[in-house]
Amino acid sequence: MASKELEVLEDYITQNNLKITRQRRAVLKAFLDCEEHVSAEDLYRLVTAAEPKVGLATVYRTLALLTQSGLASELDFGDGQKRYEHKYMHGHHDHMICTECGKIIEFNHPLIEKFQEEVAARNGFTITSHKLDMFGICSECR
Amino acid sequence: MASKELEVLEDYITQNNLKITRQRRAVLKAFLDCEEHVSAEDLYRLVTAAEPKVGLATVYRTLALLTQSGLASELDFGDGQKRYEHKYMHGHHDHMICTECGKIIEFNHPLIEKFQEEVAARNGFTITSHKLDMFGICSECR
DNA sequence: CCGTTAAATGAAACCCATTATCAATAGAAC
DNA sequence: GTTCTATTGATAATGGGTTTCATTTAACGG
Ligand SMILES: [Mn+2]
Ligand SMILES: [Mn+2]
Ligand SMILES: [Zn+2]
Ligand SMILES: [Zn+2]
Numbered sequence: 001m002a003s004k005e006l007e008v009l010e011d012y013i014t015q016n017n018l019k020i021t022r023q024r025r026a027v028l029k030a031f032l033d034c035e036e037h038v039s040a041e042d043l044y045r046l047v048t049a050a051e052p053k054v055g056l057a058t059v060y061r062t063l064a065l066l067t068q069s070g071l072a073s074e075l076d077f078g079d080g081q082k083r084y085e086h087k088y089m090h091g092h093h094d095h096m097i098c099t100e101c102g103k104i105i106e107f108n109h110p111l112i113e114k115f116q117e118e119v120a121a122r123n124g125f126t127i128t129s130h131k132l133d134m135f136g137i138c139s140e141c142r
Numbered sequence: 143m144a145s146k147e148l149e150v151l152e153d154y155i156t157q158n159n160l161k162i163t164r165q166r167r168a169v170l171k172a173f174l175d176c177e178e179h180v181s182a183e184d185l186y187r188l189v190t191a192a193e194p195k196v197g198l199a200t201v202y203r204t205l206a207l208l209t210q211s212g213l214a215s216e217l218d219f220g221d222g223q224k225r226y227e228h229k230y231m232h233g234h235h236d237h238m239i240c241t242e243c244g245k246i247i248e249f250n251h252p253l254i255e256k257f258q259e260e261v262a263a264r265n266g267f268t269i270t271s272h273k274l275d276m277f278g279i280c281s282e283c284r
Numbered sequence: 285c286c287g288t289t290a291a292a293t294g295a296a297a298c299c300c301a302t303t304a305t306c307a308a309t310a311g312a313a314c
Numbered sequence: 315g316t317t318c319t320a321t322t323g324a325t326a327a328t329g330g331g332t333t334t335c336a337t338t339t340a341a342c343g344g
Contacts, residue, residue: 019311019320040302055323060302076220096267105265112257116276119251124281125238130304132274134258139266161291161340182331197294202331223330 005032005071005088012069018120024142026051027062035091037075037083037095037104098138105138147174147213147230154211168193169204170213179217179225179237179246218274236274242283 009028013020030046031038038046044059056127063084066072077097091114096105112132120127151170155162170190173180180188186201200232205226208214215229215272219239236254262269 017320021311021321023322038252038280057303057324058322061321076218078218080335094269096262096265097267098267099270105267106279107265109257109261112254114253115254116258116274119254120225120238120276123238123247123249124284125247125276125278126284127238127276127278128145128241129278130274130276132258132272134262134267134272136262136267136269136271142266142268159291163292163340165293177285195294199332200293203292 003032008071008088009066009069012065018065022047023051023054023058024062024065026054028066029057030108031066031072031084035086038086039081039083041081043084075131093142094133096134096136096138098141099135100137102141103138145174147200150213150230151208152264154207160207165193165196165200165220166204166207168196169201170208173205173208173226174228179227181223183223185226188197202239217273236276238276238278240280240283241277242279245280245282247280 006028010020026047028045029051030043034043038061040063043063044056047054047059065116066084067074069087071082074084075085077083077095082124091108093106093108096107115131116136118125143275146277148170148281152162169185172185172192176185176188182202183257185205186198189196189201189208205214208226209216214226217225217227219225219237233250235250235264238249258272
């Protein structure tokens with residue numbers, strides 16, 4: 001309940017003359033309770049299970065807020081809807097996506113990261129963000 | 143005009159009981175003449191400059207055909223529209239995208255590719271495709 | 285060359301995730 | 315409480331992409 005993440009959101013909110021609301025707390029709670037790569041619609045279902053009157057637009061707006069405040073990162077695996085994952089206290093990682101069952105495996109390969117910087121520098125390019133998505137078949141779907 | 147690519151398209155078309163049309167030839171020509179990472183709307187403008195009566199839907203349909211026949215690959219840099227590039231006789235590569243001017247730099251780093259396979263194998267994951275996008279600032283926009 | 289047949293076309297309607305609008309509601313500060 | 319504004323939910327709008335459908339046209343045989 002009184003999570004460190006709620007503090008982060010409250011800080012962001014007060015620093016921007018926004019307001020803490022019942023709905024925003026509900027969306028944050030549902031987001032934090034869910035350890036998956038969740039879509040807005042997914043989260044809408046989770047939120048309305050606890051707070052039936054919350055609107056879908058509010059979920060979208062709160063997800064933007066969570067992203068801006070550094071609590072969530074926005075992901076796009078190219079399937080037509082964005083997904084969100086925890087960002088607070090979570091290091092960078094990339095994703096393997098099983099095209100059979102939808103399972104997502106996270107990984108981080110320091111050398112891949114290093115060589116990315118290397119090839120960028122070689123081209124005079126300054127990286128601000130990157131994403132590496134690998135699609136295929138997971139071990140359970142072979 | 144009588145390109146190897148036209149042969150590839152004609153082969154695909156005859157093998158699938160489809161038909162070569164004036165519009166398909168026009169879309170293919172515009173696509174081949176353009177060396178950029180082009181959106182459907184971009185290509186529509188290029189095509190209609192030469193063949194004003196071609197419809198946007200036909201451009202979309204022909205792009206699907208080019209993708210299926212191996213002449214084009216579909217790219218998604220997350221900006222809300224798909225882009226297409228030459229695939230025939232073009233090796234795999236990844237992209238750096240300048241968020242300032244839109245410039246796209248292609249690169250291929252064999253070790254990055256190798257470590258991707260490695261980390262996938264370590265997780266029992268079989269890669270069927272992958273994409274690595276690096277966003278940032280190019281040398282001319284620094 | 286026709287005639288036949290099925291694929292292709294263009295215009296317009298539709299789809300669907302996401303965003304914008306707006307009148308009503310409710311935090312926050314005094 | 316009162317006031318001031320941000321927020322909300324319902325709904326409309328947006329925009330890239332796809333589907334529909336009546337009409338056109340490529341392909342094939344005769
Ligand atoms: Mn993740
Ligand atoms: Mn490319
Ligand atoms: Zn799987
Ligand atoms: Zn640039």
